[in-house]
Amino acid sequence: MKHLCWLFTLSLVVAADAPTAWTPELSMQVRSVASVVPSPDGRWVAYAERRAVMEAERSELVWQIWLARADGTHRFQLTRGEKGATAPEFSPDSRWVYFVSERSGKRNVWRIPVDGGEAERLTDWKGDLGGYRVSPDGKWVAFAAVEERADEEKRKKEKLDYRVVDDDPKNQNLWVVPAEASMDGKREPRRLFTAPYHVSNFDWSPDSRAIAFDHTPQPLADYWTKGDLSEVEVESGTVRVLAATGAAESNPQYSPDGRWLAYQRTIDPPRWAFDSHVVLLARQGGAVRQLPGTFDSQPNLVGWSRDSARLFYSEAKGVTRVLAAMPVDGPPATIYQPERGMTLGGALNRTGTHIGFSQEAPDTPQEAYVMALPGGKPVQVSRSNTDLPKLPLGETRRIEWKAGDGLAIEGLLTLPVGYEKGKKYPLVLIIHGGPAGVFAETFIGSPSIYPMATFTARGYAVLRANIRGSSGYGKAFRFANMADWGGKDYEDLMAGVDHVIATGVADPQKLAVMGWSYGGYMTSWVVGHTTRFKAAAVGAGVTNLWSFTGTSDILGFLPDYFGGEPWNVFENFRKHSPMSYVRNVVTPTLVLHGEADIRVPISQGYEFYNALKRRGVTAKMVVYPRMPHGPGEPKFMLDVMNRHLEWIEKYVR
16 A cells, blocks of 8 residues: 555656646757668668757767667667767668767767677777768778877967968868778778868769769868869779869769769859759760759759669758659659658668658657658658657648738748637747748757747747748749848748738737847848837847958858948948848847857857947847857757747747
8 A cells, every 4th residue: 555655646746747838948858860871671770869968067969879670660779878979871781880979089980780789990080080981892981081180289288379261271081991900900091182172072983993072172161162073093092073163063972883973063153042953974974964953953962763763852842841853864753742841861772772861740750761762651760759748739830921022922830839719929930040041840849949839838929931032942032132131031021920910810019039140130130120029039140241251151151142242342231231220229139149150250249239238228148158150059059948938028928
């Protein structure tokens, strides 16, 4: 009887502690699933699962590799440890799973038997290691890496660690290491060439004799427009240029029969709003052939079918993301589009018989799936989020409205939990980054900058608008905000808010607005042009186009959007800068910024915050040390979510 009483008391305690509604803390328990890779024999699927670790002195997002049968059974965790593991890849014989991990103190390539056991380290790299690929014959592992600089630590200690900007860049070169150790148990890495290239993506030829790779002159983000393709013979190290045009070439993929090399190529010159095609290069000579355009002109190549007749790719399409196929001769076609939600990533096995991907929907968290090719149906292989509490979520609807010039704009409206038709609710307008980002049907409970599920649990409606300039709606739509930031894109947002008010959902007296990056730009622009919002939150926002262009790591970004360098078209930069209208702001504004942000330097946040403070506008600025352009440490992510929530609760309620 005493035991029964104890169990009853315990159940009451557990029930009392169990959450009854979504909170930012609960969102941090949601796990992400990525890098879903089927084995060459089609029997297994490896995937990476991420969880947030928040302890006294730890704040990390830790990935681990899981393995499951292709039918979703016999699922188990393959790697363990504090440092985690990611980027799984099978050996050609399906006996090993390769991965990268920092468990040795530095990022290195490891492998572990499919049936479990001790992991084996293949590289002992002291510098910075990027991506890797196992050769088709299983004998080699190629990896892109930066060598350790022996004098770096010494120079720091001697206070001689000055640097010359743009001098001696840390380019990633291509290296190979044997998959099997020598008789003395060693694996000696070999650099393939000494050309001054920064290597990003690369692929082995089917005969394992060559590697095609894309490269830029330096590793800077601004240099993607200078991407070219080359090929290196593994044995001799001889390099030959494959494509070096005014366009940007990237992501090479050999066909299984060795006849073709497919890659992505932009228009010439490349544009920051992006416009690319799939291109075929005949390896034995002949003209480069551009394949038909895709829906959004932004295909992301996944790989080839086993008969070398089709290429698979993923691409944004409205508020979803689809998997599609491009025949060598013929138009592209979608091979899988979920009824609701979206696919993420996409990886083919070496034999081209299966494709792996993750999938989610507004009311369904991420899980891993595998699909047989051709014509198979997706099979869920992970159960990463099945233990989450089954709490109510606000319903997410696709909506559409007309902009002032008649352009159709699509968005996602998430209703409050327990929504009652005819009742008006406070509305949060969230603006995406980019500007070529896009809001898709992602799980609203996931950990992110914005606590979507918590907003709806607290009685807020949420509008996410895919305004002109967004991806997912074709090239013309994506280029429609050139030299017009804060113009018709702003009108698209206000028309969307008006539409939600007109439908009876939103209370026009209880509006909030927030965004990150370009979304932060638009938020700071909005509060300088209207007083209708009761609260605003500017995250890593671009607020001064002139000073941004001189301090960001993407120097060519705004000159491309605004038709020239700021010293030549200064008026374009001035009249489209939120700082030019800061004198109009009365909205209580929260400014959030990472101190290590090189994409949108923290000076952008300080400029806006200090102007508001000097004008007497209610404002608060929060600075996150170590944080780049977005929160990667889970404690920071949780703080950002809670601050967004607290700010609108204070000034909108």
